[in-house]
Each structure stands twice: as structure tokens, then as C-alpha cells.
Amino acid sequence: MPENVRARRSAYERVVRPALYRLGKGDAEVAHEQTLAGLRLLGRIPGAPRAGARLYGVPGAARTVFGVRFPSPVGLAAGMDKNGVALRAWPAIGFGFVEVGTVTAHPQPGNEKPRLFRLVEHEAVINRMGFNNLGSAALAERLAAYGDLGYPLGISIGKSKITPLDEAVEDYVTSLRRLYRYGDYFAVNVSSPNTPGLRELQDAGHLRELLTALHAEAAALTVSGLAPKPILVKIAPDLTTTAIDELLQVCTDTGVAGIIATNTTITRAGVAEHPLAAETGGLSGRPLTDVSAKIVAHIHGETGGALPVIGVGGIVDPSDAHRLFDAGASLVQVYTGLIYKGPGLIRQINRSLP
Template sequence: MLYTLLRPLLFKLDPEFAHRITFSALENAKKLRLFKSTPIACQPRTIMGLDFPNPVGLAAGLDKDGEHLDALAALGFGFLEIGTVTPRPQPGNPPPRIFRVPQANAVINRLGFNNQGVDRLIENIQRSGYQGILGINIGKNFDTPLEKATDDYLTGLRKVYRYASYVTVNISSPNTQNLRQLQAADALDQLLGQLKSEQIKLTQAHGKYVPIVIKIAPDLESAQIESIAALLMEHQIDGVIATNTTISRLGIEHLPVAQESGGLSGAPLTQRATAVIQQLHYLLQGAVPIIGVGGIMSVDDAQNKLRAGASLIQLYTGLIYHGPDLVRKIAQAICTDQSQHSLAY
């Protein structure tokens, strides 16, 4: 209810400034113990060998540098994903680079992997007291040529391996030039092969197995999804996140900022992302678990993602429009929905 009162004020501010203000308020609320410090324990499930206390997670992008792990954990998430982080710090694209579309409950962003680099992210993790499941989302630097992108991903994987519960490989952001070309069959085959080989070496070196997850776009053709699904199984990749933001503006073309470049998230993405989950679920037949994200703005949206075949879900834009209470609402609704039983992979 408090967020409902504050949202009109926040929406009058520049989106990135409002983001910083919101996190400052969240940190203060955590210090004052206005939130419980433990995740909601309902519908626990074992996915990728990890025990999730509930299936509601934070999507990458909200806390790129892992600066607010303890405060975010207090909201009741079953797991957190931070990043996207790159080997070297980079400022991202020039502002303005975030645009709210309130008429459609949506956001357009072209941030471009703005982050302080993987070493700073690791320092932030080490300073935090967070003990829950932590996904770390890795990407390539904007000035790394596409033919050398694998080097950046391997660097990221090596550096975060010790600290991650799972590692997400982001090859689907529309805001780094040509990045999505890595989803093409030949490029993806080569990337997955090298990542899997490195995972085996790191498992031996660190004495623990850290799952690798691939995050894909919602704008793929059916044949491309089929190719990706086949490669995920061939290389024994541990999970897939469906989906990233969309470059489509279908349904919002008439709105004031709709033609701004960048990835669209929120309500216009809901059905598109769910359709990709459904196709992946059919193709993968349980061989690779799916994390569903994209346009989860309500309890119904979350449950539809799970019924479409997702084992876990993640929130981002829904938090901007409906506030942190959305986490508990969804987790508690899933808890009472007997059709959502625990899954194991």
C-alpha cells in the first residue's frame, strides 16, 4: 500500500534517479527491520541440483553490481540473480536510456550492460551477508569483437564460479550491438561447447558443480527455438531462461515513447514470453529446466508461466509497477495452488 502511494511521485522522477531512491529506501527499511529477513518457504523445489525455498526470483538487471543483496533478500525472494556483469567496467549507453510506458505497464531500456565490472561485483558479494541461492548473469563488453565474445564469457565464468549458485550466460540483450547473433546455431554450438568444457575444469578445481543457464530472446522464430533447444540438450546445459526483453512494439505502436530503441519489458511481453516457454517445454521434455521471466505483473501471470512449463519464475518490471509486495503475493498464491507441485531435475 505504501508503494502505491509513492509510485506517482517516483514516476515523476527520472527513471534511473528513481531507481537509486527506491534502493536507498529499501536499504533503510532493511536496517529498520520493516521486512522479514527470510525467504517465504512455500512450494520448495529442487532444480539444477539447487534447493529453492520458493520459485519466485529476482531477474537480472535490477541489481547489476550486487550492491543490495541483503535488502532484496528481505523481500521474500526464493533466489536472486544479479548482473549482467562484464569482465571490465563500462558505462553503458548514453542517457536517456530508460523510458516508462505507464499506459501499457511497460518499460523500454537501452542501458547496454552498464556495470562496475566483475571484480567489483565479487567484492560486493563478499561484503554481503546473503546466504541464499545466487545467480550471476555474465555478458561481454561492448567493445569486444563478436568473434572474441567467448573469451569474455569464459573470463566471467571463471571469476564468478566460486561465488555463484548458478551462472547465466546472457546472449539475448538487444542493447549490445550484434549480441543476439550468438543465438545462431553455429555460434551457439561453439559457445556452449567451450562453456561446458570450462565448467568441467572449474568443477574439478573448486570441488563444486555450478550450473550454467542460457538466457534467450523472445523474438526468435520457431525454427530458431528448435535449434536452441537441441543444442541445450546436446551440450547438457543446466537450464534456460525465457525470456529477455523484446524489440517488438506490437500493441503499443501508438504510445508516445514506443519508438525509442531498446528492449521492451512488462505487460506487452507477457504472452510472447509465455509462448516461448510453452514451445521450449514441448521440445525439451523435462531434459532442461526453464526459468520463466517476461511480463509477470500479477499472480495470474506467474501461475500461467508455471503452467506453461517453467519450473521457476523471475520478476523485474512487475516490481516497478506494483512494488515489492508483489513477491509475497505471488509466492503465497503459488503456495496455496495445489496444481503447482514441486519439480526436480
């Protein structure tokens, strides 16, 4: 590792990260919002995103996956910038693509606070945010104002909390319809543990109905003049192998373009003794490193590599990203690792790409 990268990481971990943790008397969500505010300002500085992309990115790392060209295979996972407020800034710290959301048809405040917890000793986070977002109509308006971002944008769509499970399909379809012209791919989130009943949509029957409806809507929008967009499914790390295989069959049958593996876990393996382990919500970060790699490898093997995978979960150093690539991931996404290691992590991954 180059010495200047090592120093940058150290500076973040020794100075920047502790300062962020002190914001709001240690409230993790306050630190999150302040970070987004700072990035939003960075994105407004003329030339800053392009200069940052040159510093943190890497020439020649581009690849095309499910018909979309990605300038780098390292992306920002959904959940960090739900409402797309800092989209101009993310390339400045090396991301080759960004996934916004998860967004819902109805605006919603999410679950009661506090709802975001750092397990620092384990480089992990527990969240029960509950899809707090301004709604898909507001996101569409924001994306229209941005215009061309210059990089691929994924949009994660989910079910509104107020929508009954038997009306979930129309909820997803509404968001897809509103946002279709703005996304380069769409991620169908049926795996968050923080919306009651949502994970039931991973069951084969529910999922087939949902994906059939989304593809029908996409086809209708394409007929109206919009370009076809890939639809992906994001799965939970807590599924059994049998459940994953059933899900993959549905995805293959309905023309899904790829899988995002994985979302957060409801298990507490590796952190059970931590005082915050009893908090409800999804666990992310280092405890998912092994799990996500195994699931990516299983999907890659089961589909013979025909179904591209975006690997996410437990990327806290470059070797974790390479482990997912070696397991068969075409792209990777980072979220919790960015919290603990800062933008230096993205540069390190980019610089270590073959």
C-alpha cells in the first residue's frame, strides 16, 4: 500500500472519525446527516468532483455489467444517500456508481429514534431506519433537476410501511413508473428487516407476482419511448440455500438482470456479547464478510455466472472486496466500511483492481 494512502487512512481514523462520532453527543444518525450535508456542499464546488475522481479513482477500471458501463466496479450501497442529496459529490471520493434509496411510493419518516447504532469494536452497525425517505415523487423531482450525473445511478425501491402486503405490488410499480427515466438500473428491495412483512416478498409466489408486474410496467414504459432498464433483486443474508435457489429460479424465469447480495442480517453472530446487540434492526459491517462472500459464491455457482451479482456486506478493507470479486461478484458496494475507514478505503480498492 502506498505510504500516502496509509497516512490518509490513519488521519481519518485518528482525527476525522472521532470528530464525527462526537456530533450530536454521539448520535450516529446526526453524524450521518452532517456527513451528507458536507458532501452536498462539496458537490457544489466547481471542479471538485472531477478532481476527486482523478485522485480516488483509477483509469482503466471500467466494466460493463447487465448492459450498463460502470467507470469503476466500486459503488455506494443504498441507505447512505436515500434521497439523493449528495449525488454530485460521490465520484469525488472514488465511487464509480451510486445506489439511492431505498425509496417508497409514499413519503415516510421511518422508525422512531434512536435507530442507528455503531458497534465500533466489531466495525459493525445496527440500523432500524425503516425506509425513512421523502417518497419517489420527491426523488424524481430532485433527479430531474440534477440532469446527467456522469455515472450510473441505481435506484432501490421498497414497500411503504402504510401499504398492506397484498397491495405491495402497486406500491413498487408506482415508484418504478415515477423514477424509470432517471435510473440506470433498479434494485427491488424485498430483504430489509425494518419494514414489517417485507421479507415475505422474497417467497417465490409473492416475488414472482411482483417481478412480473415490474417487468410489465418497464415494458410499457419502454414502448412509450424510454430505454430499457435492468431490474435487480436484493436478497437477505439470512435465507437458507433452498430459499436462495427458489428465489434464483423465479428471477431467471421473470428476466431479472442481476442479484444484489446481501442486505443486513437479523442474526447477531460475532457480536452477541456487545451491549448494543439486543437492539432490533439489521446488522452490517465486518460480521457479514464471510456470509456475503459465501452467498455470492453460491449464486455464481448455481447460475453458472449467467446472473451478474453485486456483492455487498462486510467490505472493510480491500481484501474483502477482492474476496467478493473472487467469489463471482461483477461489482461491489460499500457502506459501513466507509463509516469506519473513510474515503481512503474506496481509493485503496480502486488502486488494487487488476
